[in-house]
Amino acid sequence: MKRGVDRELVLGAIEGAIQQAARHNPGVTNDLRVTIDRKTLQLHVYDTLVVSDEDSGTGFISVARARRFKPDAAEGDTIEVEMPASRLGRIAAQTSRQMIMQKIRDAEHDNVFAAFRGRIGEIVSGTVSSVVRRDLYVLVGKTEMLLPAKERIPTEDYSVGDSIKAIISEVKQDSAGGPTVRLSRASAEFVRTLFRLEVSEISEGVVEIMGVARDPGYRSKLAVRTHDENVDAVGACVGVKGARVRNIVRELNGEKIDIVRWSDDIKQYVAQALAPAKLETVEVDPEGKNSVHVTVSPDQYSLAIGKRGQNVRLTSKLTGWNVEITKAMALASFEDQKAEAIKTLADTFSVSTAVATQLADAGFLSVEGIIESDEEGFIAATGFDEVTAKGLYAAAQAVAEATGLAQEADMSADEETEEA
Numbered sequence: 001m002k003r004g005v006d007r008e009l010v011l012g013a014i015e016g017a018i019q020q021a022a023r024h025n026p027g028v029t030n031d032l033r034v035t036i037d038r039k040t041l042q043l044h045v046y047d048t049l050v051v052s053d054e055d056s057g058t059g060f061i062s063v064a065r066a067r068r069f070k071p072d073a074a075e076g077d078t079i080e081v082e083m084p085a086s087r088l089g090r091i092a093a094q095t096s097r098q099m100i101m102q103k104i105r106d107a108e109h110d111n112v113f114a115a116f117r118g119r120i121g122e123i124v125s126g127t128v129s130s131v132v133r134r135d136l137y138v139l140v141g142k143t144e145m146l147l148p149a150k151e152r153i154p155t156e157d158y159s160v161g162d163s164i165k166a167i168i169s170e171v172k173q174d175s176a177g178g179p180t181v182r183l184s185r186a187s188a189e190f191v192r193t194l195f196r197l198e199v200s201e202i203s204e205g206v207v208e209i210m211g212v213a214r215d216p217g218y219r220s221k222l223a224v225r226t227h228d229e230n231v232d233a234v235g236a237c238v239g240v241k242g243a244r245v246r247n248i249v250r251e252l253n254g255e256k257i258d259i260v261r262w263s264d265d266i267k268q269y270v271a272q273a274l275a276p277a278k279l280e281t282v283e284v285d286p287e288g289k290n291s292v293h294v295t296v297s298p299d300q301y302s303l304a305i306g307k308r309g310q311n312v313r314l315t316s317k318l319t320g321w322n323v324e325i326t327k328a329m330a331l332a333s334f335e336d337q338k339a340e341a342i343k344t345l346a347d348t349f350s351v352s353t354a355v356a357t358q359l360a361d362a363g364f365l366s367v368e369g370i371i372e373s374d375e376e377g378f379i380a381a382t383g384f385d386e387v388t389a390k391g392l393y394a395a396a397q398a399v400a401e402a403t404g405l406a407q408e409a410d411m412s413a414d415e416e417t418e419e420a
Contacts, residue, residue, distance in 0.1 A: 011036050018043070029059045033080070044082060051077040116143070116181050117171045123193050124183070128162045138164055138183060151184035155217035156253055165251065167193055186216040191257075194248045195222065201236040208233075210262040213317035217255055221273060221314045225262040234259050260318065266292060270323060273315040277304035280328045290321050295328040298336050341365040349395050358382060359392070370396035 019034040022045070031048035049061040051073050061081065066073035069081055126140035134149035136158055147166055158164060166183035167190045173179045184190055192212050201207040202224075210223040226233040237259045238245050245257055263269040267282040270292050277300050285291035296304045304325050305312050316323045338360055346356035348367065362382045364370050370378060370393065379389040 011038065018045075028083075045084070046080045046082050048078055048080050051075055051079060116168060116179075120168050120171060121189060121193065123165055123167050123190070123197065125163065125165050128158050128160050128164055130160060131158065136164070138166065140181075143181065145181040145183050147183040147185065151182070151186050153185050153217040153253065153255070155255075156185070166190070186214075188212040188214045188220070191220050191222065191248070191252070194251060195237060198244050198247055199237050199239075201226075201231060201233075206231050207236050211318050211320075213314040215310055215314060217253075219256045219258065219310055219314060220252075221258045221260055221318045223260045223262040223269075223273070223318055234261050258314075266319065266321060269319055270294065270315060270321065273318055274304050274311060274323075277311070279304070292319075292321050292323050294323060294325045296325060298327050298340060301325070301327050338365065348399060349392060351392075355388075355392075358384070367396050367399050371400045 015034045015036055019032060022028055022032055022034065023030055028047050029049070033046045033048075035044045035046070036042070037044065049059060049066075051063055051066045052060045053063060053075055061079070063073060063075055066077070066079055070077075070079050073079055124140045124145075126138040126145065128136050129139040129144060130137045134152065136147040136152065138145045138147055145166075145168075147164070151166075151169065164185075166185045167187065168181060169184040169187060169189070170182040171179060172182070189212075191214055192209055195209060196202050199207065202209060206228050207224055207226050210225055212220065212222050214220040222237070224233040224237055226236075236244075245259065249255060249257055258273075258275075260269075260272045260275075263272065266284060270282055271279055274294070277296060279300070280295045280297060281293075283293045285293065294304065303311070306314075312323050312325055342353060342356045342360050344366070345351070345359055345364075346353050349356070359365075359370075359382060364373070364378070364382070373381070375390065375393050378393050379386060382389055382392075384392065
């Protein structure tokens with residue numbers, strides 16, 4: 001059958017539908033039987049009648065007529081008589097046609113449900129058949145499947161006729177519309193299955209995927225470990241010259257993938273997951289709240305956190321631990337402190353980085369340092385022209401007065417004079 005429904009099931013459906021529809025015909029009994037010859041596909045209709053001394057209405061047949069079908073028929077016997085299918089009437093034919101189509105649709109639905117309920121987690125390829133708002137309907141073979149908007153990768157765009165791969169995430173039997181096969185491209189399982197298909201060591205069980213955390217369309221983190229010390233889990237997933245992971249990134253339309261070496265030591269696991277950021281310390285919360293406290297130098301802070309907090313968020317999801325990251329300011333080098341001071345000076349005085357750097361090179365790393373010097377000494381030390389230097393000095397005085405620093409500096413100077 002072109003529609004994928006078993007031949008015997010269709011013939012049985014036709015027999016049942018015609019029989020059920022025909023029984024509503026006033027000229028037949030409830031014992032009417034319909035069969036289709038399996039070789040010739042000829043339709044046969046039989047009705048069961050009671051033999052009486054004369055024809056006396058529906059369900060009865062005279063002895064004389066009965067003996068045409070059964071020579072020894074006697075009054076009170078019941079015989080089955082074949083009747084022309086045309087006697088069933090036009091209404092019965094129309095009704096049976098509707099019932100037949102419904103039974104075939106039901107059979108198709110049952111076939112779809114039976115075929116795909118055991119394939120959840122399998123990746124299939126299809127063609128986009130229609131787009132409703134942002135929901136995609138995908139034709140896989142002869143089955144139309146649904147890729148809901150929330151299961152799409154947000155950075156992707158598809159049109160009717162485009163080829164697409166997705167994972168079967170759910171097969172649901174709806175009472176009204178038949179079974180619905182739902183697809184996903186945004187799930188972590190999609191990435192997991194892509195690696196299983198691409199990396200033979202994973203499919204063979206030599207390398208095991210321990211976890212997947214994903215921000216669909218932007219970045220995924222995959223934790224792996226090896227069961228064979230001669231096989232490098234990360235290297236197996238990356239492939240020769242990055243070929244394996246590159247194929248997966250291409251399928252995900254450029255989504256970045258971090259492959260992390262799994263460890264049962266949570267400190268080491270977190271350090272691997274936050275790479276390439278370099279960590280200063282990793283401490284487990286002593287109160288046992290499944291929290292890890294990480295400190296990093298200021299120059300590594302933004303790298304550890306990631307864009308929009310993505311790196312630390314995916315690390316928390318991958319490890320199952322809450323990861324908190326703070327700057328280790330006390331551990332910062334002089335160069336880091338100087339860079340921070342230059343940024344602060346540039347923001348405070350609304351000057352270029354070059355001007356702020358010249359201030360820092362002259363030893364003026366803060367507003368406090370500027371106002372502790374006299375104006376002439378400041379001009380001589382910085383090397384600015386007189387107008388620029390006086391402008392900066394005046395600005396420092398204004399900031400100091402606004403924040404109360406000038407008063408503190410004057411009190412400090414008075415105390416030094418008294419001690420002298």
